Amino acid sequence: MTEELSELSSKLTDGLMPFFAMDILKRAKALEAQGRAVCHLEVGEPGAPPAPKVIEAVARALPNPQGYTNAKGLDGLRQGLALYYERQHGVAIDPDLIVATMGSSAGFILAFHTAFKPGARIAITRPGYPAYVNTLLGLGFNPIEIPLSAENGWRLTGEDIARAHLKMSFDGLLFASPANPTGAAVSRDQLADIVATCRRLGVQLISDEIYHGLDYSGPSVSALELSRDAIVINSFSKYYCMTGWRIGWMVLPESLIRRAEILQQNLFISAPTLSQIAATVALEEREYAEEQKAAYAQNRQLLGRGLRELGFELPRDGDGAFYAYAGIKKFSNDAMDFCLTMLERAGVAATPGIDFDRTDGNGYVRFSYAGTQASMLIALERMRAFLAAGRS
Numbered sequence: 001m002t003e004e005l006s007e008l009s010s011k012l013t014d015g016l017m018p019f020f021a022m023d024i025l026k027r028a029k030a031l032e033a034q035g036r037a038v039c040h041l042e043v044g045e046p047g048a049p050p051a052p053k054v055i056e057a058v059a060r061a062l063p064n065p066q067g068y069t070n071a072k073g074l075d076g077l078r079q080g081l082a083l084y085y086e087r088q089h090g091v092a093i094d095p096d097l098i099v100a101t102m103g104s105s106a107g108f109i110l111a112f113h114t115a116f117k118p119g120a121r122i123a124i125t126r127p128g129y130p131a132y133v134n135t136l137l138g139l140g141f142n143p144i145e146i147p148l149s150a151e152n153g154w155r156l157t158g159e160d161i162a163r164a165h166l167k168m169s170f171d172g173l174l175f176a177s178p179a180n181p182t183g184a185a186v187s188r189d190q191l192a193d194i195v196a197t198c199r200r201l202g203v204q205l206i207s208d209e210i211y212h213g214l215d216y217s218g219p220s221v222s223a224l225e226l227s228r229d230a231i232v233i234n235s236f237s238k239y240y241c242m243t244g245w246r247i248g249w250m251v252l253p254e255s256l257i258r259r260a261e262i263l264q265q266n267l268f269i270s271a272p273t274l275s276q277i278a279a280t281v282a283l284e285e286r287e288y289a290e291e292q293k294a295a296y297a298q299n300r301q302l303l304g305r306g307l308r309e310l311g312f313e314l315p316r317d318g319d320g321a322f323y324a325y326a327g328i329k330k331f332s333n334d335a336m337d338f339c340l341t342m343l344e345r346a347g348v349a350a351t352p353g354i355d356f357d358r359t360d361g362n363g364y365v366r367f368s369y370a371g372t373q374a375s376m377l378i379a380l381e382r383m384r385a386f387l388a389a390g391r392s
């Protein structure tokens, strides 16, 4: 843990911190209850529902009893996922190495307890998805932060890992590409370097591939294309527009699958049956998912250009996901205050960088562009007026 993080953690009884995006959402909802119209660029979830065929399949299944499934998940779903790896990544994955999980969030819990003993040190990037730190701390693991830089496109390198490991060794590395909050994605060569560095250092790699599919500079590379030692975690939440369905999956090395299965049996029994049925159908509905992605791609350009025009620092648009992580140096050195003021005065909700980076996050705000194009345009116009009026 960095000094800054441990200092922050020690202020709380167990080291957990709030998810500030949710605090902003709560305030935005309160304003809406008073009749204000808010542009929601704070939470990272698609505005669209799942594909129509997904809903139809669930409606058909609903009258039947929905018992537990096999702990690892429905055979049909895991076969579908194996087919997904064959088609999208050109790799043959044994369905028996796949576990259907309650979103990738449950995948993290299974992965940590499958591969490590509590107390183990697990490296994550800074900035990074806030639940990584909080889940690790909550479960008794020790997060080690690897700082990334805007100059390097927020991309993790093998050199970053080796440097951090020399300072303080760690047992595991959890990282996402494309990443939240920066949208940064590593290339095949860069991922190969990360995989090789982890192997050389004896570090268990956990690859969070939740934003795969939502890639604007070429297809995402799965760690499974380069290694069978990695634990891969993925989800139906983002690409398939199924956040609330709480369904995801993980792929494990042969040496870990039985332990993961045992943990799943005891911690969760199985992933929700209806959601597994929905997910099996969603895998075949990539055309629908691609339509949503095309809309995000337009929003990405629109929002990126608009933010730069307004004076936000955004040297380049992210490679994937649906986030712009923009510097606010010109306006403020307190991201939470900036976001709260912008919400109150302009009715635009965004997430303060301190959610993702407890050290340098005060200089950044994350905007999600998963909403409609109209809401991006309104948000930009409102921010223009808000910034022109001055913040004092």
Ligand SMILES: Cc1ncc(COP(=O)(O)O)c(C=O)c1O
Residues within 6 Å of the ligand: 044, 102, 103, 104, 105, 106, 129, 176, 179, 180, 208, 210, 234, 235, 236, 237, 243, 247, 248
């Ligand atoms: C990088 C990353 N991983 C995991 C998650 C959790 O997703 P799920 O809905 O699959 O639990 C999120 C959600 O925003 C995320 O950004």
